[in-house]
Amino acid sequence: MSLTQSSAFEIANTASLAARQLAVLSNNERNEALTALYQGLSMNKDAILKANAKDIASASRAAENGDLNPSILKRLDLSRPGKYDDMLQGILSVRDLHDPIGNVTLRTLLDDGLTLERVSCPIGVLLIIFEARPEVIANIAALSIKSGNAAILKGGKESSESFVAISTVISEAISSTRVPKSSIQLVQTRDAISSLLDQDSLIDLVIPRGSNDLVRFVKDNTKIPVLGHADGLCSAYIHHDADPETCVRVIVDSKTDYPAACNSLETLLVHERVLATILPAVAKALVAKGVTLRCDELSKSALREALGAGQMDSIVDAVDSDYNTEFLDLILAVKTIPASASGQDVDAAIAHINTHSSKHTDIILTKTRSTADYFMNSIDSAGVFWNASTRFADGMRYGFGTEVGISTNKIHSRGPVGLDGLTIYKYLVYGDGHRAGDYFDGEGGRRWKHKGLPL
């Protein structure tokens, strides 16, 4: 089926109408739909896993033929121990979060009988584009309904059987509740993306969940605001007064805990004065974990003094592009920060990071709080950490309960995005026939009270 402009409009318009109905439902009404979603997916586990097995079979064949990256197989597989139950539990976790809608965040008495309120509300219509993971469908459906947003979900071709099975269950489950059925619409054809990305008058936010290529394609092809990060190029800076043991612990965890994650370390900056003292211990620990270090000249020669010949096999020469590369693998670029007059060395590290990092998460290792504060103020990234692993940049670890994704945007929502990132606010004014023309500074003009009221 080819999705024409007119049917993309129809889908977006239907979502827009559903969004207006969703916006007036209570938290209880939205929660009931999440309970129905949970029950439907629980009862239909066998049918969904059967459909999922078909996707796995097709993907296995494609992987054998070399047409598919085998890592996708693992992501596709809903039958892995605990995975389906985690998906179900996730729906209940979202249901039990605090209602993000209808919260009054400002209340001002403008004048007698004239009150201003700022109230949180849904954004409207979300377009979620994702690739392999079928559990994301249930996860995102739950988040959208909880936040009162209508969602158009566009899945990838590898998960098409799972997608149809899960989406059928979701539609049936919702139809027994007050949440409009078209609050969650599922679109599957590959050529749908461009037509949907054109609906900027009806769709309010696009959230791509998948590869960097997908995120970049989306950002380059729509006027709709996009929430997401294209890259996670995270850096660590070891200052000359860092604690050696802390450096080893934090750097090894940042690089090796899960190298394919966006919050893994990709570049290590080392102060010249600790090339011979701290770097060797860090390098030995990394090499022992299978990491290859791509070093500039100074750091390489320091390691040549300290490491054995066998270990030096893992130390190679860096090229300029290594400092702009998200390896997503057991590879780390290493660069020396020259020793200089007080402060300027930190500035050199800051300048490198602000120029090369992807504004995701960057860390400093130092014993001095004031140096850390200066670094944390100066680095223009969503997360800036002191003596802690880059891998803490995560919605669950931050205590948000769940995460829509991690944003490197500079507006709206930055870093791990929780339910808050799916809301905005509106201003409500309650009056009694008040006219703006009555307020002016001349004689007889009414004066503003502008008095803050309790929330």
Next chain:
Amino acid sequence: MSLTQSSAFEIANTASLAARQLAVLSNNERNEALTALYQGLSMNKDAILKANAKDIASASRAAENGDLNPSILKRLDLSRPGKYDDMLQGILSVRDLHDPIGNVTLRTLLDDGLTLERVSCPIGVLLIIFEARPEVIANIAALSIKSGNAAILKGGKESSESFVAISTVISEAISSTRVPKSSIQLVQTRDAISSLLDQDSLIDLVIPRGSNDLVRFVKDNTKIPVLGHADGLCSAYIHHDADPETCVRVIVDSKTDYPAACNSLETLLVHERVLATILPAVAKALVAKGVTLRCDELSKSALREALGAGQMDSIVDAVDSDYNTEFLDLILAVKTIPASASGQDVDAAIAHINTHSSKHTDIILTKTRSTADYFMNSIDSAGVFWNASTRFADGMRYGFGTEVGISTNKIHSRGPVGLDGLTIYKYLVYGDGHRAGDYFDGEGGRRWKHKGLPL
């Protein structure tokens, strides 16, 4: 001078570097620059007014030749009584606002010795594009510095002499302070816009201040997020239980207080049951103020019964496009909402507004709180008011002290945008060698504390 891509890059890159320096300055250091700005503009009033007089002279000639809309003359003129002093006072008002930077809005104990903070920070680099009003230069420069953002200001050709005079004073004033001189850069050539709009890796937010055409051009020609509204198509709905006197007061103010403003009323929806009771009084009051009503058939025939022949000269037939038109003039489109079973009439008004309005500000006139609440929840606009004029949609009137503009965006900042709209946040983690790999639910794994700490 033609602005090439490379010089646009140079300007944006310089701004980006200045933004990093600005980000570490204290509120006092930023305020000192605003004091210097105030003093510089006070001392150089004569020179600036002299330059402004040249712009006025050129613009007057252009207006006489029919090459310029005469309304621009008034906006250009800095010598009008009180205008220059208002501009100066505005700088001090911004200076004395609460510091928007460094506010901790979330603090969580993740584990012993591991703390998360969410802290407000500047967005980075703003590109402000404006047309005639020269006082906007000082206003926006003050807002940018106060919020720690670097700004690139692009002025219009009508205010070029004023622009050069004011910008020279601003540059000199800032250079005596710790705020980097290139925090405020002024660009004047007309062909600069496109080159600057291409710098999406260095410029974080564009704020167009000017005509709808300017805002649309900017939105259509950049990947940088745009803060602003292209249209202000505001509607009012008179429900069947509205108070007649309230309707007259509020509608007349909404339409006639300042018809050229974006928050003026453009469409009036009237419940069928009050066509003969409330509408005539409203129409008479509007016609007395010189307003022409473009009516649908039902409303026109109701008015034919009630109005005199002379008054009927101001009642004309509406065409479909009138309900999508921002008149910015003494013209109002009127449409009847059919009487129907309970609730459905309000739904018809809501559907009309959500389809036709520009999501700026819409109001309801009713005596019933529950009807108002339903309307206010259902309307998808930045402002929704009950029994109060659309003209209250304004940063000063809301008590924000100042206003960057009014946003009809659905993300980041909506409605009148104050200093808050020029900030975002970052997440800071303070650790002591903490590793993410130590946290898991198995035996011996560390557990999250996720305990909220006082702000």
